[in-house]
Amino acid sequence: MPKTLFDKVWERHIVVPETEAHPATFYIDLHLIHEVTSPQAFTVLRERGLKVRRPDRTLATIDHSTPTKVNPDGSRPYVTAQAETQVETLLANAAEHGIETHGWESDNRGIVHVMGPELGATQPGMTIVCGDSHTSTHGAFGAIAFGIGTTQVGHVLANQSILMRKPKTMAINVNGQLAEGVTPKDVILAIIAKIGIGGGTGYALEYRGNVFEEMSMDGRMTVCNMSIEAGARCGMIAPDETTFSYLKDRKFTPENYDAACADWASLATDEGSVFDKEVHIAAEDIRPMVTYGTHPGMGMAIDAVIPAAVDATDESALDYMQLKAGAKIAGTPVDKVFIGSCTNSRMEDLRAAASIFKGRKVASNVTAIVVPGSVLVKARAEDEGLDKVFIAAGAEWREAGCSMCLGMNGDIGAPGDLVVSTSNRNFMGRQGPGVRTVLASPETAAASAIAGVITDPRKMESAA
């Protein structure tokens, strides 16, 4: 019987099959941990006298609560003492249990979903979990990767397994030719707008079609990252030559690489496989996207008018955003621009933003910050001189971390601010109380920073 990519990876990791009475015991190859969702799990281990079963399958970093600025004396301006304690707790727990940790001294520290792939720890056919819903990012490599809560972080630390029932599968097919200026972020925002914020609940997604086949790994990670914003815990793309060349010569790259690649290539969905659901989108129909509401499913083409509210929930979203149905969204005044997050903080994202910033100035009404996804991304960007482009334009160039995506480290907007953000969630108050978030690609965010209003980057390029 033909099998999907998801089915093949799922079957390889069954320790005990599921029955009516109990879920499957499902083996986890790689467990990524960070400071926010792990401390209570380590406490449970301690209370029960348990050890970390496979420290060799666990990697730790610090990203959510970490300051993105450094004081002149080299100290770090934590938002609260509690945030510093949380970071110190992660470092102490990881050291106590012998877990490889990328802390302040590591050249690989960074947002956990940027770090895993950079180290080559993320590999096709793996099962990967982390106490973070954007773990779906790693599905870009053909892994089953999903976010878990802290209780399950404890389960994986102690047993390297979790209890889980098999989800349904959904194929998201995007075929055709993307228009000039349409980015991976626009593609995923268009997908979420189509299937809805809860459309993927209960499903594992597979992104299929020439649009994803032709996408770089950075682009694929942007797409898979936001699977959870459609309600799907994981989203995958079949591994191919693009995947194999990305993973070559990294820290955790398998020794017998040709054999590994041959195995990985066999994971692709077989011809004739049946998905529980299929969605088709024509690439030609996708335009640069922005969100106009208070969840990622409220997305629209940047050159369209704001859709009418269909219910009270929509109305309250437009109220919160201070936007009017029927008006153009382009031209809306912007206060802050955030370029970063596990969605869009990799080299391609920074290069794309820099191509717009180059030779231009951030509008006087706008504060723009650029936050690289990892220490490695920061170093590479500086090698290419991108930092100088951002700084010359008047944007801030920060230290790596999650930063303003969720504002845990104190990088937030002021009440009422409109923030054009390359992150993944425009929930009410996520970037600070009363802050209005508009999700967009790095290109759109950069163009909006320059113009001081929400701006279609395609117009910016032609004006140059």
Place this chain on the structure above:
Amino acid sequence: MTFAPLTTVTSRTLVLPLENIDTDQIMPAKFLSMTTKAGLGEHVFANLRYDAKGNLTDHELNSEDGKACEILVAGHNFGCGSSREHAPWGLTDYGFRVVISSEIADIFRGNSLKNGLLPIVIDKRAHQWLLDNPGADVTVDLDSCEVRLPRNGGTYKFDVDAFSRHCLMEGVDEMGYLQNQDDAIAAYEIER
């Protein structure tokens, strides 16, 4: 880590009718930096319960009646977004034992089941009745998997995974079950 067994809950409902209430609304990120679980009930739905100066609002969640509610009824697609288990920790610490909606996000649902909070996805008609009748005295029976509405509102069945139901009714968590599979996990690690 363990919680009180849950079999039958009879309580007034507290209704939050908005759709897509995400886990950032349930537990804003600034409360995620603690390294324990204690006291999160104070911060649950903080943006509804406190004004910009940190004073209590007159939201029902702050009333004595509200605090006595063990059943939360919410609009479609409750608990979407972040995987933070601080959301169910806050809800249970506040006093909720049951959440009812017409759709509940996957990660939040799983986290709730592991913390003695029963997430119920119910028939659209029953959901609408609950939204239309805030404060109704409702009975949730996990043994028979039924929600019983008062005033001839009717009785509705709900689905819950058999294993999760067992854990909730016995007040046990999954760690022990996984620990007992140590041999199977070890065998898997050798064979693969």
